[in-house]
Amino acid sequence: MRQFLTVVVFTLLTIGFFAGYSNFGIPQIEPAPPPKEEKLDLGSMTMDGFIALGERLFNGKGTCTLCHNALGRAPELATVGEVAAGRLKDPRYEGEAGTVEEYLTESLIDPSAFVVIGFGKKGTNDTESPMPNVASGGIGMSVAEVAAVVAYLQDSSGAEVTVEIPQDIGAQEDDGEEDESEPREAIGDPKELMALFTCDACHMIGGEGGEVGPDLTQIGASRDRDYLRRAILDPNADIAEGFEEDMMPEDMGEAMYVAELEILLDYLAGLK
Amino acid sequence: MDTKGYVRPFAAALVVFVAAFLLLDTLIMNMQGLSLIFDK
Amino acid sequence: MNGPRPILKTGLALTILGLGLAVVALVLTGFGQFSAFAAEHAGAAGEAAAAGLYGPAPKLTAADYPAIAGVNGRIVVWIVAQLHLWFAAFVLAVPIFVFIIEVIGMRTRDKRYDDMAYEFIKVSITAYSLTAVLGGFLVFALILFYPHLFTYLSTIFSESMFYYALLFFAESAALYIYYYGWHWLQGGFKKWVHLTLGLVLNAVGTTLMLLANAWLTFMMSPAGVDAAGVFGGDAWAAIHNFLWNPINIHRFVANIAYGGSIVGAYAAFKFLTATGRQERAHYDWMGYNANFIAICALLPLPFAGYYLAAEIYAYSQQMGITLMGGIFAWLFIIQAVLIGTLFLSANYYLWCGMGRSDGAKRYTKYIKYIAIVLVGAFLVWFTPHTLVLTNEELKALGGPHHKILGPLGIMPAKNTAVNVMIIFTAISFMFYRRANKIATVPWVKAGNAIQVALYTAGIANIVFLGIYHGYFTNTVYKVAASIPQVLTTLVVIAGSITLDSFIYRGSKEVGSLQWGRIPERAQYALFLLAVAFTWLMGLMGYIRSGIRQHWHVVDIMRDASPDAFTPTLGYAANVVSVAAIIFMAMVIFVFWIAQVSSNKTLPAGYWKE
Numbered sequence: 001m002r003q004f005l006t007v008v009v010f011t012l013l014t015i016g017f018f019a020g021y022s023n024f025g026i027p028q029i030e031p032a033p034p035p036k037e038e039k040l041d042l043g044s045m046t047m048d049g050f051i052a053l054g055e056r057l058f059n060g061k062g063t064c065t066l067c068h069n070a071l072g073r074a075p076e077l078a079t080v081g082e083v084a085a086g087r088l089k090d091p092r093y094e095g096e097a098g099t100v101e102e103y104l105t106e107s108l109i110d111p112s113a114f115v116v117i118g119f120g121k122k123g124t125n126d127t128e129s130p131m132p133n134v135a136s137g138g139i140g141m142s143v144a145e146v147a148a149v150v151a152y153l154q155d156s157s158g159a160e161v162t163v164e165i166p167q168d169i170g171a172q173e174d175d176g177e178e179d180e181s182e183p184r185e186a187i188g189d190p191k192e193l194m195a196l197f198t199c200d201a202c203h204m205i206g207g208e209g210g211e212v213g214p215d216l217t218q219i220g221a222s223r224d225r226d227y228l229r230r231a232i233l234d235p236n237a238d239i240a241e242g243f244e245e246d247m248m249p250e251d252m253g254e255a256m257y258v259a260e261l262e263i264l265l266d267y268l269a270g271l272k
Numbered sequence: 273m274d275t276k277g278y279v280r281p282f283a284a285a286l287v288v289f290v291a292a293f294l295l296l297d298t299l300i301m302n303m304q305g306l307s308l309i310f311d312k
Numbered sequence: 313m314n315g316p317r318p319i320l321k322t323g324l325a326l327t328i329l330g331l332g333l334a335v336v337a338l339v340l341t342g343f344g345q346f347s348a349f350a351a352e353h354a355g356a357a358g359e360a361a362a363a364g365l366y367g368p369a370p371k372l373t374a375a376d377y378p379a380i381a382g383v384n385g386r387i388v389v390w391i392v393a394q395l396h397l398w399f400a401a402f403v404l405a406v407p408i409f410v411f412i413i414e415v416i417g418m419r420t421r422d423k424r425y426d427d428m429a430y431e432f433i434k435v436s437i438t439a440y441s442l443t444a445v446l447g448g449f450l451v452f453a454l455i456l457f458y459p460h461l462f463t464y465l466s467t468i469f470s471e472s473m474f475y476y477a478l479l480f481f482a483e484s485a486a487l488y489i490y491y492y493g494w495h496w497l498q499g500g501f502k503k504w505v506h507l508t509l510g511l512v513l514n515a516v517g518t519t520l521m522l523l524a525n526a527w528l529t530f531m532m533s534p535a536g537v538d539a540a541g542v543f544g545g546d547a548w549a550a551i552h553n554f555l556w557n558p559i560n561i562h563r564f565v566a567n568i569a570y571g572g573s574i575v576g577a578y579a580a581f582k583f584l585t586a587t588g589r590q591e592r593a594h595y596d597w598m599g600y601n602a603n604f605i606a607i608c609a610l611l612p613l614p615f616a617g618y619y620l621a622a623e624i625y626a627y628s629q630q631m632g633i634t635l636m637g638g639i640f641a642w643l644f645i646i647q648a649v650l651i652g653t654l655f656l657s658a659n660y661y662l663w664c665g666m667g668r669s670d671g672a673k674r675y676t677k678y679i680k681y682i683a684i685v686l687v688g689a690f691l692v693w694f695t696p697h698t699l700v701l702t703n704e705e706l707k708a709l710g711g712p713h714h715k716i717l718g719p720l721g722i723m724p725a726k727n728t729a730v731n732v733m734i735i736f737t738a739i740s741f742m743f744y745r746r747a748n749k750i751a752t753v754p755w756v757k758a759g760n761a762i763q764v765a766l767y768t769a770g771i772a773n774i775v776f777l778g779i780y781h782g783y784f785t786n787t788v789y790k791v792a793a794s795i796p797q798v799l800t801t802l803v804v805i806a807g808s809i810t811l812d813s814f815i816y817r818g819s820k821e822v823g824s825l826q827w828g829r830i831p832e833r834a835q836y837a838l839f840l841l842a843v844a845f846t847w848l849m850g851l852m853g854y855i856r857s858g859i860r861q862h863w864h865v866v867d868i869m870r871d872a873s874p875d876a877f878t879p880t881l882g883y884a885a886n887v888v889s890v891a892a893i894i895f896m897a898m899v900i901f902v903f904w905i906a907q908v909s910s911n912k913t914l915p916a917g918y919w920k921e
Contacts, residue, residue: 016889028882280761285761285766290773
């Protein structure tokens with residue numbers, strides 16, 4: 001019995017030590033709470049307000065303008081309200097929509113249902129769209145938010161707005177800052193840095209990446225560190241010929257550690 | 273110190289092992305495909 | 313006697329073998345059909361989705377989580393799942409090494425091995441039913457507190473859950489025949505039948521674990537569903553998700569180490585309560601073997617862990633950063649304390665065990681140096697990776713790493729420390745093996761010199777790789793250098809064991825080993841090993857689950873419950889501690905039950921004569 005009690009006490013002491021160390025031996029950090037889900041007050045919203053919400057989502061959370069812009073990475077949406085009816089009759093159409101509203105909603109959720117010729121993923125012969133599902137994890141729009149975007153698309157392309165403001169669906173609005181609220185570990189590898197800040201979405205290096213921003217493959221040959229520093233911290237100060245203003249995020253300076261900026265500049269200046 | 277019985281075999285074996293390990297390092301660090309695994 | 317009986321026996325044995333093979337066949341064909349079915353489904357995946365067979369993952373609100381009697385659902389599910397996992401790990405691991413010990417017994421014809429194997433499996437029998445009961449509780453708890461999550465997961469895994477249930481029956485059948493038939497299936501052909509049963513038991517058990525792993529890795533790295541969570545119909549794709557195999561490997565190895573440590577605690581408990589010399593000798597021997605199993609499996613474990621972490625990084629950089637940075641960076645410091653505890657107590661046990669031999673004195677003078685190196689390596693591992701917490705702290709430190717300790721905080725330093733710890737544990741073990749032997753080959757001095765050279769070159773190489781690639785080359789090589797480091801460690805251990813077996817060929821024994829001649833405090837090292845293992849598994853369970861953050865299924869099904877927040881380390885440690893205490897109480901119950909079954913009371917005058 002004495003042995004038994006000794007074993008019990010020993011076990012409790014060991015566990016107690018581990019628990020004590022975890023509680024008092026290291027600092028207790030309160031992890032950032034999950035991103036808030038704010039209820040949109042749809043009940044008191046007017047149609048104009050709803051369309052305005054759609055526009056904000058289109059330009060902001062939805063990240064739509066990254067590709068749907070004048071540079072032509074994705075189809076122009078200025079006339080989508082008119083052309084949609086024709087697409088429904090197109091033999092290449094694979095979706096189930098019957099109306100323009102249904103078509104627009106479908107193309108946000110299942111972009112491959114109809115791919116405009118020339119805009120498909122490479123090698124799929126325009127059967128697969130490179131666009132993500134806007135309701136999925138990455139963008140994460142709610143049903144009400146998708147409806148608001150559709151309303152905005154109909155309104156901005158001059159078509160009749162047929163969308164009704166959903167009343168019974170709780171809409172979520174992520175504050176979108178969940179990743180920044182926790183201190184990130186500094187990254188020492190410029191390629192990892194560029195991957196983290198998704199530079200390749202717009203900039204091409206060595207034949208890989210997007211075409212929204214200038215090709216950086218040999219940027220070090222024509223630009224010095226000071227220019228590149230300004231281009232990262234204040235992107236609209238000097239826009240390269242043939243590119244749009246306001247395309248590059250202006251908060252790189254806050255998002256990046258100083259040491260990281262220097263590593264990135266070393267790397268970019270070395271691309272010759 | 274017993275040179276013949278201990279120090280000599282030790283020195284000889286050490287040279288052989290160090291060379292072998294360095295060869296192993298070189299082979300692996302230059303192995304094709306390693307960069308494919310780690311160069312994310 | 314020579315009449316029909318042998319025929320009957322052979323017949324029975326054949327029936328058993330047939331049953332065993334039938335189970336194997338069922339498993340195999342079951343899986344054949346399963347994958348054929350899956351393949352068929354994969355072809356029809358698009359149609360299934362189009363036909364609306366499967367809906368998207370539900371978007372939940374706080375109201376979708378039933379509040380039952382003011383009980384915190386997350387803590388209930390957490391603790392029950394953890395208890396289930398502990399018992400399952402134990403129950404799955406024991407048959408693996410029982411099988412190996414049985415084979416050793418058959419080869420050496422040393423009955424002690426067979427008896428020990430039987431005693432191990434006896435301990436696991438009660439634990440087996442507790443595993444099943446806790447698994448049932450877990451399902452209940454999930455249905456009660458997370459009904460929508462359970463429904464969603466079961467639409468995807470309904471098939472594999474069906475096979476899981478079938479396999480569970482097969483597992484129970486195999487285990488009970490294996491255990492209860494132990495003394496019946498002895499000698500010659502019958503022993504082979506028994507061994508085959510053991511193999512079936514292990515095959516079924518491992519398959520069960522793989523299926524269960526698929527469910528939890530699906531939650532971390534979902535596959536076979538589209539971005540909205542609509543299941544494509546291909547169950548195999550959902551099972552064979554990105555993190556499935558990394559978790560499978562990690563758990564398989566860890567289970568063996570864990571199982572070894574728990575039976576080690578059993579042997580220690582029996583040693584401490586033993587009355588006779590012979591009993592003490594038996595349980596000392598059993599404890600030694602259990603510890604040996606635990607350590608053998610512990611050695612490759614850090615590498616399996618690194619592999620898993622690297623795969624998590626490869627799957628999602630976001631998840632990788634959550635894992636290694638932020639608040640979880642501190643978790644790895646707690647982990648370092650625990651792993652240091654494991655290594656130190658395992659080594660301490662070996663050193664105490666050297667007292668069983670009269671020849672050990674020759675080596676005791678080296679032990680203090682091993683201890684110093686182990687503690688040093690432990691401290692390097694203990695050095696925090698990144699100390700950054702707030703911007704103020706960042707400014708105060710002048711960078712993300714501490715100026716002096718910083719270089720010790722990065723991964724190459726820790727890799728080096730782990731490899732050095734493993735090599736020195738191997739040295740401890742070599743001393744232990746040599747303790748009772750006197751080499752008789754004429755080249756013994758040269759042999760020892762070569763041994764020392766091997767260790768010297770190996771350690772030098774590991775340190776060189778750590779310093780050169782860790783501090784003077786780029787990131788790719790920093791990570792990649794861990795591969796030649798691991799290989800060096802393995803080469804040194806394998807080479808040293810081979811060399812030693814040649815040096816000690818035809819060696820004399822100092823005297824017979826005095827089993828049971830070991831201080832009682834050594835048994836507490838075994839307890840420490842078991843408790844630290846248990847607690848560490850709980851802690852790592854928290855981080856594995858925690859890196860999903862506020863998602864049930866990452867990026868697909870959001871956790872909208874009030875408990876979606878990531879708890880602080882202290883909070884998690886408290887939950888893990890409570891669970892560990894419950895587990896230890898249940899384990900002591902299991903040990904006690906195993907003992908009770910062999911107790912007999914003869915009540916005089918109670919029964920009528």
